[in-house]
Amino acid sequence: xxxxxxxxxxxGRDDLAGLxxxxxxxxxxxxxxxxxxxxxxxxxxxxxxxxPRAGSSVYARLHNPTVARFEEALAALERTEAAVAFGSGMAxxxxxxxxxxxxxxxxxxxxVRPLYGGTDHLLSSGLxxxxxxxxxxxxxxxxxxxDTGLVVLETPANPNLDLVDIAEVVGGAGAAPVLxxxxxxxxxxxxxxxxxxxxxxxxxxxxxxxxxxxxxGVVACARDRAxxxxxxxxxxxxxxxxxxxYLLHRGLATLPLRVEAAQRSATDLAxxxxxxxxxxxxxxxxxxxxxxxxxxxxxxxGPGAVLAFTTREDPAAVVRRLRLVTPxxxxxxxxxxxxxxxxxxxxxxxxxxxxxxxxxxxxxxxSVGLEDVEDLWEDLDxxxxxxxxGDYIKPSSTRARPLTGSR
Ligand SMILES: *Cc1c(COP(=O)(O)O)cnc(C)c1O
Numbered sequence: 001x002x003x004x005x006x007x008x009x010x011x012g013r014d015d016l017a018g019l020x021x022x023x024x025x026x027x028x029x030x031x032x033x034x035x036x037x038x039x040x041x042x043x044x045x046x047x048x049x050x051x052p053r054a055g056s057s058v059y060a061r062l063h064n065p066t067v068a069r070f071e072e073a074l075a076a077l078e079r080t081e082a083a084v085a086f087g088s089g090m091a092x093x094x095x096x097x098x099x100x101x102x103x104x105x106x107x108x109x110x111x112v113r114p115l116y117g118g119t120d121h122l123l124s125s126g127l128x129x130x131x132x133x134x135x136x137x138x139x140x141x142x143x144x145x146x147d148t149g150l151v152v153l154e155t156p157a158n159p160n161l162d163l164v165d166i167a168e169v170v171g172g173a174g175a176a177p178v179l180x181x182x183x184x185x186x187x188x189x190x191x192x193x194x195x196x197x198x199x200x201x202x203x204x205x206x207x208x209x210x211x212x213x214x215x216x217g218v219v220a221c222a223r224d225r226a227x228x229x230x231x232x233x234x235x236x237x238x239x240x241x242x243x244x245x246y247l248l249h250r251g252l253a254t255l256p257l258r259v260e261a262a263q264r265s266a267t268d269l270a271x272x273x274x275x276x277x278x279x280x281x282x283x284x285x286x287x288x289x290x291x292x293x294x295x296x297x298x299x300x301x302g303p304g305a306v307l308a309f310t311t312r313e314d315p316a317a318v319v320r321r322l323r324l325v326t327p328x329x330x331x332x333x334x335x336x337x338x339x340x341x342x343x344x345x346x347x348x349x350x351x352x353x354x355x356x357x358x359x360x361x362x363x364x365x366x367s368v369g370l371e372d373v374e375d376l377w378e379d380l381d382x383x384x385x386x387x388x389x390g391d392y393i394k395p396s397s398t399r400a401r402p403l404t405g406s407r
Contacts, residue, residue, distance in 0.1 A: 009253045011073030024069050026246045030060045048234050050227030067245035073252050074218050077187035078200050082226035085218045089203025090118050091238040092217030096199050099228040101130045106149030112137050113357035116158040117346035137164045140172035154181040159341040159365040160358050161283040163295050170196035188259040189302045204248045206332030214247035216240045262305035266368035270307045278384040280310035310362045315340050321383035331367030338366050
């Protein structure tokens with residue numbers, strides 16, 4: 001097996017030389033000619049039963065070669081046998097619950113908080129017909145029952161960067177498969193499958209795509225689990241569009257370089273924020289006390305590019321004063337993004353539950369991008385210090401300004 005950066009550049013491209021092309025073709029076909037309808041039927045049958053490919057793709061909800069290349073590349077990076085892509089990270093979470101709980105007749109989930117607000121809400125809503133017990137990482141064994149089809153965790157967790165010992169949770173889960181949401185760490189910094197996770201999930205919308213222009217999700221896992229996920233995908237139609245598959249695949253090539261660069265800046269900013277008089281608590285795996293179990297350097301190869309902090313002042317006022325940092329949900333983009341989880345990404349999680357798992361109402365989440373770190377620091381320092389001159393200019397007022405070029 002090749003090393004990480006090589007795999008990131010070359011993964012999922014084995015068939016390109018044979019096709020005589022350099023960039024992967026984007027196959028936008030919704031249907032594929034099947035002149036022999038008996039053979040076509042056999043291909044349809046195989047794909048509906050979860051085969052990774054067949055003699056014909058038959059129909060775009062069953063298989064797409066552009067998406068399949070991305071899946072192959074991601075599986076190589078996560079060191080799993082297979083990967084299955086979906087139209088969004090939430091569609092991927094849904095498919096895992098459907099495969100591991102609904103299809104398997106085990107309608108109970110154990111989840112370790114905090115989780116991304118959408119995942120937390122999905123699991124507690126009852127929408128998928130599953131019941132969820134939330135448990136601390138070291139109490140998973142007590143929460144698991146014979147009905148438990150899935151154990152869910154995130155590490156580093158969204159939004160407070162809590163670190164969870166994956167092997168410990170896998171041990172506590174017993175026979176129940178463990179899903180690790182690896183969106184924050186990316187395969188560059190962590191490979192949960194090597195610690196025993198059965199499903200490794202990414203919101204590809206974040207670091208994998210990396211440019212804020214492609215929505216998608218992906219699950220890396222063993223061959224048999226991938227087959228069940230494909231069966232679910234064929235039936236529910238939760239497919240990734242081939243253009244999204246192309247963009248996520250292209251994103252993988254620069255993923256190691258982007259994560260390493262953004263992580264350097266995040267580590268620097270976390271240290272500087274810790275010393276800022278207008279800042280309360282700072283959360284980043286690089287900081288003293290953030291890693292009591294010594295996971296950094298072992299399970300997690302680097303602290304990552306997302307951090308969180310509380311402000312002494314109203315966090316909304318601080319965000320309004322930022323000029324360079326983009327005030328927006330999402331993360332893992334080339335530009336630095338800031339958002340207020342209690343108001344936005346984690347709004348649908350009850351306030352008491354947020355507080356109980358270490359997500360204070362005044363916490364801000366910062367996803368550090370690829371800008372010069374000194375420019376980011378100037379912007380953050382100015383906003384934190386209450387200099388109002390830089391009030392964020394809303395996009396609508398930017399558009400309203402005449403394009404005279406006189407500025
Ligand atoms: C954004 C996110 C998701 C959901 O992904 P979408 O692509 O927005 O559906 C899931 N998990 C984590 C950790 C996320 O940050």
